[in-house]
Amino acid sequence: MKVLVCVKRVLDPQVKARVKADGSGVDLANAKMTMNPFCENGLEEALRLREAGTVEEIIVASVGGGKTEETLRHGLAMGADRAIQVVTEEALEPLAIAKVLKQIAEQEGVGLVLTGKQAIDDDSNQTAQMMSALLGWSLAAFCSDIKIEGDKATIIREVDAGLETIEVRMPTVMSADLRLNEPRYVKLPDVMKAKRKPMDKIELDSLGLDTANRLTTLQVEEPEGRAAGIIVNSVGELVEKLRNEAKVI
Amino acid sequence: MSNLVIVEHDNNEVAAATLHAVTAAQQIGGDIDLLVAGENCGAVAEAAAKIAGVSSVKLADDAKFGHHLAENLATLIVDVAPGYSHVLASATTFGKNVMPRAAALLDKAQISEIVEVKSPDTFVRPIYAGNALATVQSSDEIKMITVRTIMFEAAAAEGGSASVEVIGGGADTGLSSWVSQAVSNNDQVDLTSAKIVISGGRGMQSGDNFEMLHKVAAKLGAAVGASRAAVDSGFVPNELQVGQTGKVIAPDLYIAVGISGAIQHLAGMKESKVIVAINNDSEAPIFQVADYGLVADLFEAVPELDAAL
Ligand SMILES: Cc1cc2nc3c(=O)[nH]c(=O)nc-3n(C[C@H](O)[C@H](O)[C@H](O)COP(=O)(O)OP(=O)(O)OC[C@H]3O[C@@H](n4cnc5c(N)ncnc54)[C@H](O)[C@@H]3O)c2cc1C
Numbered sequence: 134m135k136v137l138v139c140v141k142r143v144l145d146p147q148v149k150a151r152v153k154a155d156g157s158g159v160d161l162a163n164a165k166m167t168m169n170p171f172c173e174n175g176l177e178e179a180l181r182l183r184e185a186g187t188v189e190e191i192i193v194a195s196v197g198g199g200k201t202e203e204t205l206r207h208g209l210a211m212g213a214d215r216a217i218q219v220v221t222e223e224a225l226e227p228l229a230i231a232k233v234l235k236q237i238a239e240q241e242g243v244g245l246v247l248t249g250k251q252a253i254d255d256d257s258n259q260t261a262q263m264m265s266a267l268l269g270w271s272l273a274a275f276c277s278d279i280k281i282e283g284d285k286a287t288i289i290r291e292v293d294a295g296l297e298t299i300e301v302r303m304p305t306v307m308s309a310d311l312r313l314n315e316p317r318y319v320k321l322p323d324v325m326k327a328k329r330k331p332m333d334k335i336e337l338d339s340l341g342l343d344t345a346n347r348l349t350t351l352q353v354e355e356p357e358g359r360a361a362g363i364i365v366n367s368v369g370e371l372v373e374k375l376r377n378e379a380k381v382i
Numbered sequence: 383m384s385n386l387v388i389v390e391h392d393n394n395e396v397a398a399a400t401l402h403a404v405t406a407a408q409q410i411g412g413d414i415d416l417l418v419a420g421e422n423c424g425a426v427a428e429a430a431a432k433i434a435g436v437s438s439v440k441l442a443d444d445a446k447f448g449h450h451l452a453e454n455l456a457t458l459i460v461d462v463a464p465g466y467s468h469v470l471a472s473a474t475t476f477g478k479n480v481m482p483r484a485a486a487l488l489d490k491a492q493i494s495e496i497v498e499v500k501s502p503d504t505f506v507r508p509i510y511a512g513n514a515l516a517t518v519q520s521s522d523e524i525k526m527i528t529v530r531t532i533m534f535e536a537a538a539a540e541g542g543s544a545s546v547e548v549i550g551g552g553a554d555t556g557l558s559s560w561v562s563q564a565v566s567n568n569d570q571v572d573l574t575s576a577k578i579v580i581s582g583g584r585g586m587q588s589g590d591n592f593e594m595l596h597k598v599a600a601k602l603g604a605a606v607g608a609s610r611a612a613v614d615s616g617f618v619p620n621e622l623q624v625g626q627t628g629k630v631i632a633p634d635l636y637i638a639v640g641i642s643g644a645i646q647h648l649a650g651m652k653e654s655k656v657i658v659a660i661n662n663d664s665e666a667p668i669f670q671v672a673d674y675g676l677v678a679d680l681f682e683a684v685p686e687l688d689a690a691l
Pocket residue numbers: 146170171253582583584585586608609610611612623624625626627628629639640641642643644645646647650660661662663666678679680681
């Protein structure tokens with residue numbers, strides 16, 4: 134089975150996002166970028182499925198401009214076999230991304246799609262669900278455990294009430310939660326090897342899809358900060374303040 | 383304008399989260415209908431009909447909706463949605479699972495986790511773990527929306543007298559089936575609706591040490607939460623996680639114990655009314671959002687707190 138792992142280039146999670154002075158968006162100029170952590174979990178799972186013999190080939194794909202290639206190279210260094218970059222300088226919405234990646238999944242004839250459950254930049258949490266809809270496949274969202282057996286997969290999902298186990302028919306679209314696995318570190322020889330792995334570039338326009346955005350961002354602003362608090366010197370003082378000042382206990 | 387709110391429930395009761403989504407619909411304006419899909423869930427439809435401001439409740443009662451699997455439920459939403467200007471669900475794992483699937487089938491964008499309604503087509507939503515707020519305007523004729531519950535008051539559960547209309551539900555897609563649900567501890571206070579939450583982080587060192595927090599929680603009528611590090615370390619189960627990828631909560635009082643205050647944790651609790659931090663590192667970022675900070679060893683401070691209450 135071939136698997137398509139969809140990955141996104143995002144601001145590094147350790148970096149605090151800064152809003153541009155003109156309110157047009159978040160300032161990413163010169164910012165440290167990485168592969169979205171959840172996407173790394175998706176890719177790691179694909180690598181483990183290949184090691185277990187369930188998967189033969191791993192394709193990493195991403196939709197984006199110039200530096201997206203760096204993120205795909207990282208995926209190749211982690212161990213993916215080849216990469217596809219759908220090239221566009223426009224910031225597409227999840228629905229458009231799902232249409233593009235659905236087409237790639239069909240062209241490549243994959244039997245499984247793995248994505249991260251959300252991207253930590255726009256926090257939309259939509260792409261996997263939308264791809265499953267467009268492909269007409271089953272959906273396994275927020276996975277923390279995956280077992281594939283023949284034409285079925287048993288999934289443990291992280292839900293608000295705890296852990297839910299479901300069974301889905303293959304082919305399927307799975308979205309990874311952080312506790313699915315611990316992504317491996319990339320070693321220098323892997324980075325060198327990744328440079329020689331195939332990287333296809335497809336122009337977005339050549340796919341002939343309607344990827345027009347449906348949302349217009351009118352403004353991006355920083356949330357109001359919290360007023361500065363105080364340091365108390367003892368548990369006694371804390372309890373007194375909570376009772377008599379804040380009146381919350 | 384007309385709103386369809388997808389009701390979250392366990393086949394017995396309407397989930398509190400839905401009441402917050404109803405309020406978002408009220409702010410959009412126009413009629414509000416509710417969709418209840420489940421198995422033997424007539425009681426849910428009756429309760430839903432009593433929610434203030436609701437015009438009608440559509441009830442799809444069928445085994446294939448029993449566990450709210452995304453494939454069958456999305457297909458139903460696609461059948462019912464045309465004619466509505468807005469379809470809303472709470473931004474819980476229930477809504478996050480099914481709504482984007484329905485949106486894509488309708489060829490509509492989804493506006494995730496709105497925190498404010500500016501006008502019927504313009505909404506505010508947090509991005510970058512809440513470090514920025516984006517105001518977005520939608521051009522879709524059906525607006526598919528999930529609602530961040532803490533930012534909208536709960537609608538009154540009583541006072542309405544909507545009609546209940548039974549609808550069919552289409553064929554079973556047969557794509558997935560439910561196997562089981564592990565629920566760890568039912569008698570604890572619900573984290574998302576608790577007025578007081580006491581959370582532990584990596585500084586707690588073990589699951590056993592969380593017993594200290596449970597004792598304080600019992601005295602305060604509080605729920606116990608956790609950081610991702612505490613969940614990843616196996617101290618507590620995943621449903622206790624607060625943050626960007628866990629639950630987003632806003633209690634009156636949030637007590638963070640042995641939690642450093644990473645961006646991703648703050649994303650889940652910084653709307654709390656009063657924040658208390660107990661940490662032995664005076665440089666920990668959690669102190670920057672705390673109303674009351676106590677620089678102390680938690681293994682001394684928490685038992686002292688327990689004794690003082
Ligand atoms: C994509 C992504 C998503 C994430 N989502 C979430 C999320 O939803 N929720 C979340 O919480 N995190 C999330 N994280 C993780 C987050 O970045 C932090 O790693 C995590 O919150 C740290 O947890 P912690 O504060 O318990 O641990 P640490 O950062 O290790 O902090 C432990 C704190 O305990 C204090 N301490 C230790 N011993 C004592 C003692 N005896 N007495 C008092 N204080 C003590 C230390 O001074 C320290 O400040 C996410 C990360 C990523 C990359």
